[in-house]
Amino acid sequence: MKRNHPADARAVVVTGAASGIGRALARHLAERGCPIALADKDEAGLAETAHALPTPTLVEVVDVRDAGQMHDFASKVRAWAPRDLWACFNNAGVAVNNTVASGDPADDQWLHDINFHGVVNGTRAFLPHLLEQGSGAVVNTSSVYGLLGVPLHSAYCASKFAVRGFTEALHQELIGTGVRAVTVHPGGVKTSIAHNARVSPDALTDGETSQERARAFDAAAITTPERAARTIVRAVERGRSRVLVGPDAVLIDALARVTPTHAAGLVGRLEKRLSGSTTSAVGA
Numbered sequence: 001m002k003r004n005h006p007a008d009a010r011a012v013v014v015t016g017a018a019s020g021i022g023r024a025l026a027r028h029l030a031e032r033g034c035p036i037a038l039a040d041k042d043e044a045g046l047a048e049t050a051h052a053l054p055t056p057t058l059v060e061v062v063d064v065r066d067a068g069q070m071h072d073f074a075s076k077v078r079a080w081a082p083r084d085l086w087a088c089f090n091n092a093g094v095a096v097n098n099t100v101a102s103g104d105p106a107d108d109q110w111l112h113d114i115n116f117h118g119v120v121n122g123t124r125a126f127l128p129h130l131l132e133q134g135s136g137a138v139v140n141t142s143s144v145y146g147l148l149g150v151p152l153h154s155a156y157c158a159s160k161f162a163v164r165g166f167t168e169a170l171h172q173e174l175i176g177t178g179v180r181a182v183t184v185h186p187g188g189v190k191t192s193i194a195h196n197a198r199v200s201p202d203a204l205t206d207g208e209t210s211q212e213r214a215r216a217f218d219a220a221a222i223t224t225p226e227r228a229a230r231t232i233v234r235a236v237e238r239g240r241s242r243v244l245v246g247p248d249a250v251l252i253d254a255l256a257r258v259t260p261t262h263a264a265g266l267v268g269r270l271e272k273r274l275s276g277s278t279t280s281a282v283g284a
């Protein structure tokens with residue numbers, strides 16, 4: 001397998017850098033000496049991430065849904081980056097819990113615009129720079145829900161399957177260019193994602209509140225953002241085009257291959273026993 005360049009001291013771009021996995025990626029890569037361009041819509045969270053980073057940073061409030069904003073950000077990165085770009089992590093994402101029958105289509109659209117079009121916008125904005133260099137990686141965050149369809153997450157699953165399809169197609173297109181496309185499939189990672197989710201009443205059972213649902217997610221998510229960041233960076237360095245993050249992701253990937261029609265039911269039953277809740281704690 002062809003190895004990518006090591007991350008050390010090369011510049012990187014991280015979207016969704018104000019929280020969770022994005023913040024952990026920024027910290028981990030800064031410790032490795034990488035100058036970091038951070039983007040998020042959350043200005044206060046971005047400032048908190050940037051505060052203690054030991055390397056040069058470019059901090060931009062960007063809504064990944066807006067292709068124009070992403071292109072402006074990419075131009076600023078080009079002018080700023082002190083060194084070659086090692087990777088662009090298109091990581092920003094949100095969650096929605098609802099049923100297909102009763103959920104608000106506006107919530108689904110909001111999610112799709114961020115989770116899928118945000119990734120497309122980031123890819124299109126930074127790809128010319130990477131192709132010009134003839135090196136580097138576009139690293140797009142899908143989920144284990146890009147491997148498996150699960151109830152109450154239809155829009156999330158659809159967006160993450162879309163990220164996977166888009167990135168796998170890009171990976172093939174880029175062969176021979178020196179640039180890579182990498183799809184990341186995290187399992188449950190203890191971040192703010194469930195707390196920021198739009199939860200529709202039809203997705204709550206037995207008098208459960210959305211806060212209780214988020215707390216159950218926290219209790220059952222088994223991977224820390226720091227561990228997730230290390231796994232992702234190591235995999236990109238090793239030249240992988242597909243990254244499973246966490247033991248639950250490895251299990252779900254195996255189940256989805258061995259028994260694709262039963263995998264979602266098996267995972268649901270397993271989680272119920274582990275968390276004592278109907279909340280799913282893999283893949284947000």
Ligand SMILES: NC(=O)c1ccc[n+]([C@@H]2O[C@H](COP(=O)([O-])OP(=O)(O)OC[C@H]3O[C@@H](n4cnc5c(N)ncnc54)[C@H](O)[C@@H]3O)[C@@H](O)[C@H]2O)c1
Pocket residue numbers: 015016017018019020021022039040041042045062063064065091092093094114118141142143144185186187188189190191192193194196221281282283284
């Ligand atoms: N936490 C998990 O269990 C899990 C599992 C699988 C996949 N993921 C994916 O990992 C990625 C990171 O999520 P996280 O768990 O760190 O969640 P998080 O909520 O901690 O961080 C997500 C970040 O994205 C930012 N964001 C949201 N909308 C944005 C927009 N329009 N423009 C710019 N930034 C925006 C938020 O402000 C936040 O800082 C997401 O794509 C998520 O779907 C997470």
